Amino acid sequence: MMSRLRSSGRWARGLIALTATAASTLAAITAVAGPAAATGHPKPATAADQPKLGGACTVADLGVRHPYIKTTEVSPEITHFKGWYVTQGTTGYQSVTTSTQTTISVSVGLNGNVQGSFAVETLGTVGASLGLNVQVNYSSTSSESNTVTWNFSRPGYYGVYKGTKKVTGTYGSLNCNRIQQGDGGWALKWIEGPGSGSFTTYTTLEEGAVRCEDTVPANSIMAKAKGLLDCGSPAARAERPAGAVAPTAKQMQDRLAQHPAPARGTAAEQPKATGRSPQAAPNCQPAVYRIDVPGKPLNWSAPLLANDGIRLRESNFFSAHLDNWRLCNVTENNGVIEASLWNWGNGGCATIPANIANQEQAYLTTATCGEDDLQRFYIYRDVPGSSKIGLQNKYTGSMMGHDRYADGELIRQYASGRQDGTGTYTLTGI
Incomplete structure (x- = not known):
């Protein structure tokens, strides 16, 4: 029994x-x-x-x-x-x-x-x-x-x-x-x-x-x-x-x-070496972009201070090119772009800090450009004629977004992205 x-x-x-x-x-x-x-x-x-x-x-x-x-x-x-x-x-x-x-x-x-x-x-x-x-x-x-x-x-x-x-x-x-x-x-x-x-x-x-x-x-x-x-x-x-x-x-x-x-x-998704090997100059495309919130005046602006992050800011005379970005070392596979994001204002590349890369809502910042998957991003695009995009960090797999629309708000990573659409940006040529 x-x-x-x-x-x-x-x-x-x-x-x-x-x-x-x-x-x-x-x-x-x-x-x-x-x-x-x-x-x-x-x-x-x-x-x-x-x-x-x-x-x-x-x-x-x-x-x-x-x-x-x-x-x-x-x-x-x-x-x-x-x-x-x-x-x-x-x-x-x-x-x-x-x-x-x-x-x-x-x-x-x-x-x-x-x-x-x-x-x-x-x-x-x-x-x-x-x-x-x-x-x-x-x-x-x-x-x-x-x-x-x-x-x-x-x-x-x-x-x-x-x-x-x-x-x-x-x-x-x-x-x-x-x-x-x-x-x-x-x-x-x-x-x-x-x-x-x-x-x-x-x-x-x-x-x-x-x-x-x-x-x-x-x-x-x-x-x-x-x-x-x-x-x-x-x-x-x-x-x-x-x-x-x-x-x-x-x-x-x-x-x-x-x-x-x-x-x-x-x-x-395996851990990869995150030690940065500085390179003299990334191979950047000539076009310069702002990464905007669609239909809004705020966009990604790189930090002036090393321990700060990329924040939403409004472009003005004092922006000093911190809101200007180039796509570097670009490749494309099955319609998905992979690139580094080089900032014209401080000469650094967008990255997730290695010491917090495993954390939900880790902030995005810039660092000396190098061969590092933390500095590589997949870019998902809207249909031709639209400049709307989504961005995903190659190393962590997380999507980029912001918690709320406000001046000075940090850009952060979210494992599944922002479900309210606040992870969709516009790649606006200037």
């Missing part, structure tokens, strides 16, 4: 139900307000309404990115286990201290943990697509011994366990960019942008006890625990005193095989 399962309350807390409540969760992650709403930018209501590769997007999406899930794998994992023998007369409730079998940590992309809205949205999309309750914030199963209290109703050799379903896979980045249609016209579409990686998360932790005689569902957490019992071994068939049973050879072998490393991104 199959033993009864229960969920551990300690681990159930903090897990977000993404099945029946997928609509509200994903809508909250990608909620649209302000200017974007005025332009008809849709608010996703369900997982099915999430942006799709090749689907239409708007100018408000030029500064936004979303994840899309490429592959997923769900496998039962035992996090804690102990062989336990119950004799006639020792049935009933007993507390069993289990040993750690493996530790599972939630991670997304290059940092091996969960930082920023893009990572949370990635895991939310995974849960919604699979119909599972998965952890969407950084967490890990316990690496310490855990106690399971269980009612043993009959004598036998038991595996006492805690376990979960480990969910792993890969994701890509959806970005909005102009695409030429078959008739020669242009349209804004969600494309596969640069940056992909892998993820790991897990479902609600369960605990229970299973005997060799029990019939269990295939590919279940309980079946995984029963497999660890090594029921065909002499140790499993031996009579013994009640209590703990020494691990079998199979249990030890399986435990040693469990050495999970944090999920890492693919080459596009």
Whole structure:
């Protein structure tokens, strides 16, 4: 007879139900307000309404990115286990201290943990697509011994366990960019942008006890625990005193095989050397631009002080070319421009400071130009005839934007971009 399962309350807390409540969760992650709403930018209501590769997007999406899930794998994992023998007369409730079998940590992309809205949205999309309750914030199963209290109703050799379903896979980045249609016209579409990686998360932790005689569902957490019992071994068939049973050879072998490393991104999101190698002069295009807020007088202005950031300012006689930018070392791949942004006023290149590059809302500044992916930006463009763009840092994968429209407001990075359209700028030639 199959033993009864229960969920551990300690681990159930903090897990977000993404099945029946997928609509509200994903809508909250990608909620649209302000200017974007005025332009008809849709608010996703369900997982099915999430942006799709090749689907239409708007100018408000030029500064936004979303994840899309490429592959997923769900496998039962035992996090804690102990062989336990119950004799006639020792049935009933007993507390069993289990040993750690493996530790599972939630991670997304290059940092091996969960930082920023893009990572949370990635895991939310995974849960919604699979119909599972998965952890969407950084967490890990316990690496310490855990106690399971269980009612043993009959004598036998038991595996006492805690376990979960480990969910792993890969994701890509959806970005909005102009695409030429078959008739020669242009349209804004969600494309596969640069940056992909892998993820790991897990479902609600369960605990229970299973005997060799029990019939269990295939590919279940309980079946995984029963497999660890090594029921065909002499140790499993031996009579013994009640209590703990020494691990079998199979249990030890399986435990040693469990050495999970944090999920890492693919080459596009792997950490790269960020030490700057100064170069005499970047190869800049002759055109000079302002990076404006569309329809507004404020635009990107480089700092005069080394410890300051790029801010929104109004151009005037005293701007001293700090609001003038050139595109340097330009390449283009599948319609997406990659370039460094050189400032005419201070001679530096736009960059995310290396010491805060892993932080959501890290500010943009300038530094001595060099071979550094922190100084490289992908530029997503509106259809020809429009100068509206979105900008993405190559190293961090985050989109550039500002928190509010105000003089002196810093330009910052946002993992998923600004959902209200404030990550869309205008590249205005001067």
